[in-house]
Amino acid sequence: MKSSNLPIGIFDSGVGGLTVFKAIRKLLPQENLVYFGDLARVPYGMKSPRLIQTYSLQIAKYLIEKSKVKALVVACNTASSTSLEILKENFNLPILGVILPGVEEALRLTRNGRIGVIGTRTTIKTGAYQKALLERRKGIEVFAYPTPLLVPLVEEGWFENRIARLVVREYLAPFIQAGVDTLILGCTHYPLLKKIMGKEGKGIMLVDSSQAVAQKLKEILEEKDLKGGEGKEEFYLTDTPQNFSFLFRVLLGREPENVKLVKLEELL
Amino acid sequence: MKSSNLPIGIFDSGVGGLTVFKAIRKLLPQENLVYFGDLARVPYGMKSPRLIQTYSLQIAKYLIEKSKVKALVVACNTASSTSLEILKENFNLPILGVILPGVEEALRLTRNGRIGVIGTRTTIKTGAYQKALLERRKGIEVFAYPTPLLVPLVEEGWFENRIARLVVREYLAPFIQAGVDTLILGCTHYPLLKKIMGKEGKGIMLVDSSQAVAQKLKEILEEKDLKGGEGKEEFYLTDTPQNFSFLFRVLLGREPENVKLVKLEELL
Numbered sequence: 001m002k003s004s005n006l007p008i009g010i011f012d013s014g015v016g017g018l019t020v021f022k023a024i025r026k027l028l029p030q031e032n033l034v035y036f037g038d039l040a041r042v043p044y045g046m047k048s049p050r051l052i053q054t055y056s057l058q059i060a061k062y063l064i065e066k067s068k069v070k071a072l073v074v075a076c077n078t079a080s081s082t083s084l085e086i087l088k089e090n091f092n093l094p095i096l097g098v099i100l101p102g103v104e105e106a107l108r109l110t111r112n113g114r115i116g117v118i119g120t121r122t123t124i125k126t127g128a129y130q131k132a133l134l135e136r137r138k139g140i141e142v143f144a145y146p147t148p149l150l151v152p153l154v155e156e157g158w159f160e161n162r163i164a165r166l167v168v169r170e171y172l173a174p175f176i177q178a179g180v181d182t183l184i185l186g187c188t189h190y191p192l193l194k195k196i197m198g199k200e201g202k203g204i205m206l207v208d209s210s211q212a213v214a215q216k217l218k219e220i221l222e223e224k225d226l227k228g229g230e231g232k233e234e235f236y237l238t239d240t241p242q243n244f245s246f247l248f249r250v251l252l253g254r255e256p257e258n259v260k261l262v263k264l265e266e267l268l
Numbered sequence: 269m270k271s272s273n274l275p276i277g278i279f280d281s282g283v284g285g286l287t288v289f290k291a292i293r294k295l296l297p298q299e300n301l302v303y304f305g306d307l308a309r310v311p312y313g314m315k316s317p318r319l320i321q322t323y324s325l326q327i328a329k330y331l332i333e334k335s336k337v338k339a340l341v342v343a344c345n346t347a348s349s350t351s352l353e354i355l356k357e358n359f360n361l362p363i364l365g366v367i368l369p370g371v372e373e374a375l376r377l378t379r380n381g382r383i384g385v386i387g388t389r390t391t392i393k394t395g396a397y398q399k400a401l402l403e404r405r406k407g408i409e410v411f412a413y414p415t416p417l418l419v420p421l422v423e424e425g426w427f428e429n430r431i432a433r434l435v436v437r438e439y440l441a442p443f444i445q446a447g448v449d450t451l452i453l454g455c456t457h458y459p460l461l462k463k464i465m466g467k468e469g470k471g472i473m474l475v476d477s478s479q480a481v482a483q484k485l486k487e488i489l490e491e492k493d494l495k496g497g498e499g500k501e502e503f504y505l506t507d508t509p510q511n512f513s514f515l516f517r518v519l520l521g522r523e524p525e526n527v528k529l530v531k532l533e534e535l536l
Contacts, residue, residue, distance in 0.1 A: 039315070040309065040315065040319055041308065041309050046423060046511070047307070047308065047507050048507050048508060051308055051507045121424075148420055148423075148424050149417060149420055149421070149424075149431065151420075152416055152417055152419075152420045153417070155314060155416075156389075156416050156417075162438060163417065163434070163435055163438050166431070166434045166435075166438075167431055167434075167435070170430060170431050170434075239315050239316050239319045240316060243314070264532070264536070265536055268532070268533055268536065
């Protein structure tokens with residue numbers, strides 16, 4: 001196969017990365033895409049950085065060896081914030097995370113220099129967003145809080161019900177109080193709650209990094225002359241709960257094809 | 269070692285089983301206990317029954333071969349409702365789940381025959397509680413709903429804050445409306461929310477099966493002449509997030525000793 005026709009690998013702890021998959025598919029309709037969802041071990045957000053590094057290395061190795069991916073997108077903030085460096089040290093291909101594209105967009109958007117970040121407990125604890133923001137622009141104020149109930153809300157498909165609204169309202173209150181004008185959705189699940197956040201957020205601008213990641217990927221492929229493909233798709237999942245298909249339908253408006261179950265043994 | 273001095277194995281997907289551990293420690297202070305928490309793959313509640321069976325068989329094998337446990341307590345409702353049969357088919361030692369003890373207590377308590385059950389999505393979907401209740405007493409009415417946000421609440425240590433109260437109120441509303449007088453807490457995490465549930469539950473009796481399981485275990489050990497031990501404790505965890513020690517302190521009022529990290533590779 002012509003190397004430019006090789007697929008792009010996209011991996012996530014579960015289903016949240018489908019927001020990134022959707023953005024990439026839209027911007028790069030021709031590319032072959034392989035999505036890996038680690039549903040057998042989801043969620044990553046409360047697990048230790050070391051364990052998430054182990055999982056990320058296993059999945060990257062699997063995608064590189066088995067699917068010969070020409071580029072790898074870590075479509076999970078927890079994995080991006082803990083494992084991007086170690087992945088780049090171990091594998092020699094373009095590897096993109098979701099942190100920097102979100103940071104750059106937030107810095108473009110903010111007017112008052114007060115930026116909020118929400119994410120899983122582990123993502124916030126690594127300080128990856130806070131460091132990246134302050135390194136790029138001194139003097140801004142960053143407010144970063146974990147919002148651990150949002151992933152289970154999305155995994156349940158609760159985007160607009162009463163509990164979702166109450167939880168979102170509670171989580172946004174400290175940001176409204178702090179006067180932030182820009183909030184980074186530091187988890188790929190969160191864009192599915194954008195509608196509710198828009199209503200409860202009192203004008204705070206929401207940064208969904210999925211489009212920014214897709215744009216960055218496009219630039220890299222052009223730069224390295226790696227564009228190609230026939231629009232094929234494959235999905236590797238380590239478990240098969242119904243919510244993968246459900247969220248795929250919600251986001252993409254169609255059924256996923258070529259879904260394959262991967263046993264954890266194959267990753268070790 | 270005298271076989272009656274061998275330990276009792278207690279396993280859970282994560283930290284929720286510590287409520288069962290506590291009840292067993294209280295009733296059987298002399299026994300040696302080995303607790304296994306599968307923190308690397310927690311939670312089980314949305315994963316497929318087949319995957320949970322695989323995990324349960326791996327952990328049972330590990331405890332039986334490595335720790336020579338004389339009895340095994342499946343201190344997780346999701347694992348009990350999906351894997352108890354397959355565990356009994358594969359291993360020859362006393363194996364107890366948490367479903368039946370809870371069912372029997374609910375039937376003892378109810379006066380109006382309207383019993384509620386809350387649990388994870390997978391637990392409720394298996395129908396294990398519903399079947400067990402109706403097999404034992406015809407004519408009762410069972411209302412069973414999944415309450416998937418309660419596990420992340422407890423894993424976060426949110427037992428009494430505003431979000432916990434709102435979520436619990438929302439989840440209890442249909443049971444209050446249906447006029448149930450007895451509610452089975454069909455997940456070992458939920459007893460940690462008992463205080464809030466008591467306040468929001470408008471007099472509904474709450475069934476926490478941990479004490480019933482401990483009582484049943486005691487009877488089995490006496491019956492089979494297996495009582496013994498020196499009160500020792502060991503904890504095997506597949507990841508080491510802080511919330512294990514935190515919940516241990518909350519429940520037991522002391523620090524856990526002999527905590528060991530188990531790599532997933534050792535289970536396969």
